[in-house]
Amino acid sequence: MTCHRVHLCAVTSFGTDFTLGEKTPTVHEKTRRYGEVLSESFSGNSPGEDDLEFIVVLTAARAGREWAATHLYRQYHPRLIRYLRSQEPRAADDIASETWIGVIRGLQSFHGEAPQFRTWLFSIARRQLAEFRRTAIKKHATPTDNETFTAMESGELIDNNIVEEISGQEAVQIIKDYLNHDQSEVIILRVLGDFTADQVADLMGRTPEWVRINQFRGLQKLAEIMKQKIGVTL
């Protein structure tokens, strides 16, 4: 297909080639195919491949394309749910659902690229998390069983997990369990959200210095624990 009008070509392609059902190309192929077309539409700096992919996916999701929604979900949900499970293990799935509903409802008004989308996603999640905690105070608290505290003190959570056997959630749980709340949240957000210190500061409503301090202390403590407790190298 020869395209002389860049935007028309891209838009037309969304309406035709991208609705072929199971025979549609992968997201990567789609973005590669239309990458040149879309890149011409940028007057300033040309976006990278990830940015192009995100633009394609976001535009298609706004248009109601299911494949685009699937792509967003599969790309961002695993890290979101790991973060939420590290914060509220028993309510993480509910909070994640509320978060995605908020994303869907705000999709038409969202403006930005992948980093802004991640920030937006996690800010919605943190807001839902805070709402859950605020309402959960009024309800019965769910006590943590003694075995968890015992395991934390003895370091079994690390010792019993060989590197090849632990999952992503368990790795996040190690960070959560051995650091205080602020340190763990800073490091987990930086790891799972791909955020910079400044972005984490915006997200948590703190200063960048506060974030860097907690980040430093958390990394230092994790390094010491691993050196003392693991005995095997991760």
Place this chain on the structure above:
Amino acid sequence: MSDFDDLYNVTPNPFSEDEADQLLNGETTATRHSGEGADLGRLVHIARGAATPSELANQAAFLSVFATEIRVTTTPLQPERKRRMIKFISAKHSIKFVSIVAGVVFSAGAAAAATGSLPDPAQQVVSDVVSHIGIDVPSPDNYVADPPPVTTTTPKTSQTEIEHPSTSNAEVTVGTTETTAPAVVTTKAGDDHGGNEHEATTTVKITFGGAEAPQETTTTVREKHEDGANTPISTTIDKPHYLLCKAWQAQHNFDTGANSDETALHNVQQAASAAGFTVEGYCAFLKGVRVPTPTTTTTTHVEPTPTTKPAVSTTTHVEPTPTTKPATTTTTHVEPTPTTAAPTTTTSHVEPTNTTTSAA
């Protein structure tokens, strides 16, 4: 009391700022630190690892919510509502709605619709619905400022499906009648009264605001007798005669005679005999084909006296043939006179052209 960051950069930092960034971003699993740095790098790498099936277990639920919510937020509702409205109206409430639309068209508000000066949504709906039933009202899309006057001699053909009974207990039937006149609305009034069926032809002239638009409502006046004869009537029906008939009936029924107007009753008798009726039959006929009740903006024009500038003039010519003929087949031609720009002289005549009589 010390601040929380008093010891920042005081205690030995195992990682530089860049190394910490690389570590947390998962960009390195083997920094210059072969010990804890590498361990942390691998831990972060695992934490950022691929999704497990349990983490994507709710994908189907998410997609169903997505499909629902995204439709709600993106689907334009107005065209669907408009389609539903038109379909609903045309299917179930055509008669009521057409009455409403006719009321709008025949009232002062019709001037706004006809000249396209209603707000666009209202204009569009009126235009769509009215065009659906054959009346041409400009839509906001094709509206041209300062439209030419609608008075024209070029006949248009339009069809409507308006039918109404002249009696309240009659069953409503829907049919199609065709007439030729600019912006024509055709009505057919049928009534069973003493075994007779009547149809009336009426010419209505309507003024839209300043512009005058001849609107012709044609109804065929015909009388069908109990013996099967179907005879056109050649007489002029007007409201004064109808009122005289009522007076005559009052006198006839109660036999008072006190307040009777001999001259008026004589005129009625003359008209009845000219039409081949008895006075009783003539009045019964007039009652059956009662001239359509004028609206507040409609005035009845009694021929041949022309009025100078009526908002609506209604002229009916009925030429009955004597009913004594046992006619079996009657064909009636409706020949509309070309409408001129003169505001008061739009008429159509019902003239029986062929009356074929065959022996029974």
